[in-house]
Amino acid sequence: MTTLNDKLTQLAKAMANADESACAQSFEKFCQENFQELPLPGENKLFDQAMWNASQFAPLSKGDQAIVKKVTGNMLEAINPVTVGVANAVATAAAASEKSVFVLRELVGQARDSAASIWQDMLSAQQWQQMVPAGATRGVGAQLVSLGTFERTVDDVRIQVNLGWLIDDNNLRVLLQAKDNDDNAIPQVEVRITENDRGVVFSRMTNQDGAMVAPAVKVGPGQYQIQVFWSDKVVETPFFRI
Numbered sequence: 001m002t003t004l005n006d007k008l009t010q011l012a013k014a015m016a017n018a019d020e021s022a023c024a025q026s027f028e029k030f031c032q033e034n035f036q037e038l039p040l041p042g043e044n045k046l047f048d049q050a051m052w053n054a055s056q057f058a059p060l061s062k063g064d065q066a067i068v069k070k071v072t073g074n075m076l077e078a079i080n081p082v083t084v085g086v087a088n089a090v091a092t093a094a095a096a097s098e099k100s101v102f103v104l105r106e107l108v109g110q111a112r113d114s115a116a117s118i119w120q121d122m123l124s125a126q127q128w129q130q131m132v133p134a135g136a137t138r139g140v141g142a143q144l145v146s147l148g149t150f151e152r153t154v155d156d157v158r159i160q161v162n163l164g165w166l167i168d169d170n171n172l173r174v175l176l177q178a179k180d181n182d183d184n185a186i187p188q189v190e191v192r193i194t195e196n197d198r199g200v201v202f203s204r205m206t207n208q209d210g211a212m213v214a215p216a217v218k219v220g221p222g223q224y225q226i227q228v229f230w231s232d233k234v235v236e237t238p239f240f241r242i
Helices: 004-016 020-033 045-055 062-078 084-099 112-125
Strands: 129-132 135-138 143-154 157-166 171-180 190-195 199-205 211-218 223-230 233-236
Touching: 004 020, 004 045, 020 045, 112 129, 112 143, 143 233, 157 223, 171 190, 171 223, 190 211, 199 211
Parallel strands: none
Antiparallel strands: 129 143, 135 143, 143 157, 157 171, 171 211, 190 199, 190 223, 223 233
């Protein structure tokens, strides 16, 4: 009979030879297949190590961030005074979170291919499917950094987003389509562009065709995210920095 430790040993070997994306995907698959017997943090060193390795390559969702913040807060309340080790751990976690923000300018320079791959991995981690890959193209009189076309399906709603950044004008270009499983348009789906410090900088609803077109949303330096709301559901893109 295969025990959880046997499975964890196999997982550790698989993750040791995998690239960053495959490492995160292997751990996620393991958790889904063994969700009824997963140990609590601190109960199994093999599981803790696998979780830590995978977490370095998979950005946290906003829901996960809220859970981590709450659990960390409870831990800090239980420790009085806060030890140097805990303080260092919090600082390390903050630095890791900062690195998970995609920098658009990386798609302009020599690291363009690597940056495109990172963006697509971040989308995949948030369950977005890449339809047209990211890349840098030159438009008429302006350079456009394209984050491609990507979609995500939640229940019977399919959200498709085309996102680009017009460098010369510092504008975001957003095209969004919302449809159900029968390809019927879904109106009154709210699309927001939020900036980390300033909050919502743009908001618009899809029309009767289930479309929202924003060819030039003026943005300045900052850390942005696209959020889509309908009914009691919300989907978000990874954060990107301009």
